[in-house]
Amino acid sequence: MVKIRAFPKHKAPFLISGWSPDAGETGWRVVDFISKRLSAREFADIEPTGFFTLGGVDIKENICMFPESRFFSSEEKDLIFFKSNSPSAKGYQLLNLALDVAKSFNVQGVYTVGGMLSMMPHTTSPREVVAVFNSPRLKADLAAYDLKMDLDYRGTPSMNGFLLWVAEKRDLPAAGFLVNVPFYLADRVDPRASKAVLEFLNLRFGLGMDLSVLDREIEIQDRKIERIRKNNSFFDQQMTKLENKMELSHEEMEGLLDELNRFMN
Amino acid sequence: MIAAWPGIGNIGLITVNYLKNKLEAEEIGEIESWRHFYPKEILVKDGIVQGMDFPANKFYHKKAGRDLIFFLGESQPSGEDEIYEMANLVIDAAEEFGCKMLFTAGAAVAPVHHTSTPRVWAIPNKEELIEQARSYPNTIAMSDIGEREGRGNITGLNGVLIGVAKRRKLDGICLLGEIPIYIAHFPGHIILYPKASKSILDVLSFSLKIEFDRTNIDLYSKNVEKEIDLLYNELSLPIRSELDKLKHVNYIRRADPGPITEDETEKIIKEVEDFFREGGKHG
Numbered sequence: 001m002v003k004i005r006a007f008p009k010h011k012a013p014f015l016i017s018g019w020s021p022d023a024g025e026t027g028w029r030v031v032d033f034i035s036k037r038l039s040a041r042e043f044a045d046i047e048p049t050g051f052f053t054l055g056g057v058d059i060k061e062n063i064c065m066f067p068e069s070r071f072f073s074s075e076e077k078d079l080i081f082f083k084s085n086s087p088s089a090k091g092y093q094l095l096n097l098a099l100d101v102a103k104s105f106n107v108q109g110v111y112t113v114g115g116m117l118s119m120m121p122h123t124t125s126p127r128e129v130v131a132v133f134n135s136p137r138l139k140a141d142l143a144a145y146d147l148k149m150d151l152d153y154r155g156t157p158s159m160n161g162f163l164l165w166v167a168e169k170r171d172l173p174a175a176g177f178l179v180n181v182p183f184y185l186a187d188r189v190d191p192r193a194s195k196a197v198l199e200f201l202n203l204r205f206g207l208g209m210d211l212s213v214l215d216r217e218i219e220i221q222d223r224k225i226e227r228i229r230k231n232n233s234f235f236d237q238q239m240t241k242l243e244n245k246m247e248l249s250h251e252e253m254e255g256l257l258d259e260l261n262r263f264m265n
Numbered sequence: 266m267i268a269a270w271p272g273i274g275n276i277g278l279i280t281v282n283y284l285k286n287k288l289e290a291e292e293i294g295e296i297e298s299w300r301h302f303y304p305k306e307i308l309v310k311d312g313i314v315q316g317m318d319f320p321a322n323k324f325y326h327k328k329a330g331r332d333l334i335f336f337l338g339e340s341q342p343s344g345e346d347e348i349y350e351m352a353n354l355v356i357d358a359a360e361e362f363g364c365k366m367l368f369t370a371g372a373a374v375a376p377v378h379h380t381s382t383p384r385v386w387a388i389p390n391k392e393e394l395i396e397q398a399r400s401y402p403n404t405i406a407m408s409d410i411g412e413r414e415g416r417g418n419i420t421g422l423n424g425v426l427i428g429v430a431k432r433r434k435l436d437g438i439c440l441l442g443e444i445p446i447y448i449a450h451f452p453g454h455i456i457l458y459p460k461a462s463k464s465i466l467d468v469l470s471f472s473l474k475i476e477f478d479r480t481n482i483d484l485y486s487k488n489v490e491k492e493i494d495l496l497y498n499e500l501s502l503p504i505r506s507e508l509d510k511l512k513h514v515n516y517i518r519r520a521d522p523g524p525i526t527e528d529e530t531e532k533i534i535k536e537v538e539d540f541f542r543e544g545g546k547h548g
Contacts, residue, residue: 153307153308165317168314
């Protein structure tokens with residue numbers, strides 16, 4: 001079920017994974033960004049049969065989509081990347097296949113990246129990166145970084161959380177790095193969220209990536225949303241409430257989202 | 266062994282859970298279900314993952330004259346492969362426990378009225394069990410149902426489990442309690458239907474020769490029926506008149522004022538859906 005097309009040389013790499021869909025498309029975009037910046041080479045993928053509904057294809061932004069679970073390698077930085085759609089079935093089995101690949105390259109740890117929906121404005125900056133671990137040892141290793149490390153949470157897990165749990169069962173230290181994403185950008189790109197995780201990964205692995213392209217994306221998005229605020233008093237009121245750390249009602253959240261979609265599309 | 270999962274009206278689950286509780290059966294094992302389900306809850310404390318919670322699939326035991334094993338699944342797997350694997354795991358356990366007979370319980374969506382006593386459709390997994398199934402009280406076989414000629418299908422794990430039992434030579438009977446078609450189709454409303462569970466419990470009491478108190482399920486059924494009455498009385502008069510015909514429907518012999526046609530059934534379902542879409546108020 002895993003097709004390995006090449007065997008890159010690694011010493012003791014980390015695996016960095018990202019999933020789609022994800023709040024603000026954070027996980028997928030972060031992994032995509034790094035693997036392209038490092039010119040990582042694709043070397044393996046997992047066959048979609050059994051994990052995804054294959055009765056047809058989705059179309060997104062005029063493009064036909066097809067589920068994928070791909071591995072990329074940067075030998076120079078000793079990093080392996082895994083970019084995958086969230087499976088519609090057999091999540092446990094898919095995660096195990098991904099970890100089989102990780103283990104076969106003697107991976108020393110797994111990092112997974114994602115967004116967390118939050119009641120806050122998109123301008124919140126800098127975005128806090130919340131780290132969740134499957135072992136106390138890994139937590140101690142990252143104590144020097146600017147991460148929120150004391151999360152208490154009980155609720156539905158994402159694929160990131162599921163991955164941490166499966167990795168723990170297989171004695172692989174793993175950490176999830178999650179960034180808050182405003183609820184109204186759940187299905188859109190949130191460049192501030194991606195940037196926050198990329199800044200951490202830049203430091204952690206000494207990647208030296210130039211992130212200025214994300215600053216430009218942030219500027220463009222801010223301008224677009226600011227224009228909606230100027231032309232729509234309801235939208236402006238809701239944004240002001242968020243800036244003042246006020247909770248929105250369900251109707252207000254839906255209204256804000258409707259207005260955003262109306263103007264952004 | 267008596268097995269059930271959630272389904273329409275939660276009829277099977279209510280049945281088996283009630284019997285298990287009344288007989289005070291003890292938990293004896295479970296199927297680790299992470300291969301078959303997406304986790305339902307993660308617990309993180311101080312940044313460390315403490316655990317992951319998956320839908321429970323548990324076995325219970327009680328000696329009540331004979332050994333009874335109960336299996337209760339908190340959720341049905343979503344994929345066909347997972348359903349098949351889960352069914353095999355349950356039958357593995359049944360073989361391990363030395364079970365001689367398997368009962369599954371679920372819902373039969375039928376053109377019946379909610380004020381009628383639900384019958385139980387009994388579907389055995391081998392010919393020799395047909396007469397046994399027919400001997401149960403208030404029970405019908407598929408061939409008793411007009412125009413079905415003994416055919417039909419049982420969706421989900423209830424069906425697959427009884428099929429896998431057949432494949433692995435374990436005798437089994439699937440017991441489906443009737444639920445009115447308009448209740449099964451109430452959009453946006455998950456309506457539990459303990460009245461059908463009560464009918465299945467009567468069958469199990471008879472076939473397994475066990476006695477247990479049914480006061481609570483009677484009470485529960487009556488309360489749910491009152492709630493259904495309230496919803497029913499908010500439907501428009503023409504639709505209620507159509508649904509009232511179901512009081513007279515008999516699968517074998519249809520009495521006046523005549524059956525509900527397929528067109529009428531579709532119209533009723535559409536009307537019920539419109540009723541709830543409009544917020545539950547009708548002129």
